[in-house]
Amino acid sequence: MNNQDDTVRFCTRCVISNLRPTTTVESKHVRGEKKPTTRFDENGVCDACRWAEIKETEIDWAQREQELYDLCDRHRSRNGDYDVVVPASGGKDSMYVAHILKSKFSMNPLTVTWAPHIWTETGLSNHQNLIKSGFDNILISPNGEVHRKFTSLAFENLGHPFQPFIVGQRTVGPRMALQYGVELIFYGENVAEYGNNIEDNYIPTMDQNLYTCFNIDDPEMKLGGTSVRDLKDKHGMSRSDLIVYNSPTPEQAKAASLEVHYMSYYRKWVPQENFYYAMKNTRFEPSPTRTTGSYSKYSGLDDKLEWFHYYMMFIKFGMGRATADASQEVRTDKITREEAVALVRQYDGEFPIQHMGDLAEYMDIDEDRIYEIVDSFRPPHLWEKTPNGWIIKHQV
Numbered sequence: 076m077n078n079q080d081d082t083v084r085f086c087t088r089c090v091i092s093n094l095r096p097t098t099t100v101e102s103k104h105v106r107g108e109k110k111p112t113t114r115f116d117e118n119g120v121c122d123a124c125r126w127a128e129i130k131e132t133e134i135d136w137a138q139r140e141q142e143l144y145d146l147c148d149r150h151r152s153r154n155g156d157y158d159v160v161v162p163a164s165g166g167k168d169s170m171y172v173a174h175i176l177k178s179k180f181s182m183n184p185l186t187v188t189w190a191p192h193i194w195t196e197t198g199l200s201n202h203q204n205l206i207k208s209g210f211d212n213i214l215i216s217p218n219g220e221v222h223r224k225f226t227s228l229a230f231e232n233l234g235h236p237f238q239p240f241i242v243g244q245r246t247v248g249p250r251m252a253l254q255y256g257v258e259l260i261f262y263g264e265n266v267a268e269y270g271n272n273i274e275d276n277y278i279p280t281m282d283q284n285l286y287t288c289f290n291i292d293d294p295e296m297k298l299g300g301t302s303v304r305d306l307k308d309k310h311g312m313s314r315s316d317l318i319v320y321n322s323p324t325p326e327q328a329k330a331a332s333l334e335v336h337y338m339s340y341y342r343k344w345v346p347q348e349n350f351y352y353a354m355k356n357t358r359f360e361p362s363p364t365r366t367t368g369s370y371s372k373y374s375g376l377d378d379k380l381e382w383f384h385y386y387m388m389f390i391k392f393g394m395g396r397a398t399a400d401a402s403q404e405v406r407t408d409k410i411t412r413e414e415a416v417a418l419v420r421q422y423d424g425e426f427p428i429q430h431m432g433d434l435a436e437y438m439d440i441d442e443d444r445i446y447e448i449v450d451s452f453r454p455p456h457l458w459e460k461t462p463n464g465w466i467i468k469h470q471v
């Protein structure tokens with residue numbers, strides 16, 4: 076069942092609601108448009124929770140491991156050239172993917188990093204730790220002025236300030252693979268782990284539309300809710316300003332035989348286990364402090380603005396970072412649903428006033444205007460304005 080009306084229901088196993096949007100191709104994303112959402116079955120269980128069960132009971136992981144060996148055998152270079160591109164920040168998941176491909180499957184990975192908006196100290200040091208752990212790395216940092224503009228456009232137009240970053244992260248692997256003549260690209264998990272349609276988990280590769288989504292020579296393509304034509308005509312951007320965001324075209328991807336795979340198809344994806352793996356086998360270090368908007372210390376550590384991405388999800392869908400973290404931990408039996416509910420209620424809507432200055436400065440939008448834009452994205456079926464401020468109407 077997809078969410079056809081504004082009724083808010085919560086999964087009976089984890090803590091996500093039926094408002095959670097599923098991944099779409101950003102160039103087609105427009106403000107106010109209703110996006111497809113996570114499906115719930117007749118027992119009120121979300122697709123991500125059903126998938127968590129299937130992972131334990133139905134998938135033959137030994138068979139999947141064999142498929143991974145076969146895939147690597149087909150791509151492994153004989154002369155020591157790079158044979159797989161691993162987009163990696165130095166977080167636990169990408170460290171795990173890069174390390175396992177190199178150590179267990181004898182691949183020669185090139186790691187590529189799409190820089191965060193503003194590095195945290197932990198993020199910077201883990202990026203160094205990735206290199207120190209035995210990996211070549213190419214860091215791609217988009218022009219600060221252009222990325223600032225994109226971030227503020229995406230915030231104002233879509234309420235999704237992280238969209239340009241996410242698009243960049245998703246296309247950087249295929250783009251660098253093209254440049255280096257590598258065919259295989261490995262990302263971590265399919266978002267279907269967290270609530271996209273369950274069927275997606277049975278496909279090892281990324282939907283090509285997702286990494287061919289921003290062709291800077293197509294005037295109708297959009298980033299930050301703004302077409303290439305308007306980026307040039309109204310925002311004064313040149314082609315060279317955009318080039319770092321350019322994705323391969325479907326024709327280029329085909330001609331270069333690009334294959335973009337998810338490790339979560341081949342090996343059972345458990346974020347906590349990736350954390351333990353990265354701690355044991357690489358130089359990854361967790362954050363000394365908990366993540367704003369949640370309670371964890373091991374996820375999303377790289378970017379000083381990442382809290383704002385989850386905060387906008389809380390505004391638009393009533394689900395923030397604690398919901399994402401806690402749901403995932405319920406599914407892997409790390410915490411109970413009761414604990415998850417308590418954590419969500421305590422942390423989910425946390426607004427870190429102390430980081431507001433960084434954000435306003437980064438986007439070059441004054442604080443009052445930021446609040447105004449935030450409020451314009453509160454859907455009436457989720458939020459009520461009272462004399463004491465905004466109140467969320469539905470919380471788990």
Ligand SMILES: [Zn+2]
Pocket residue numbers: 086087088089090091120121122123124125
């Ligand atoms: Zn669920």
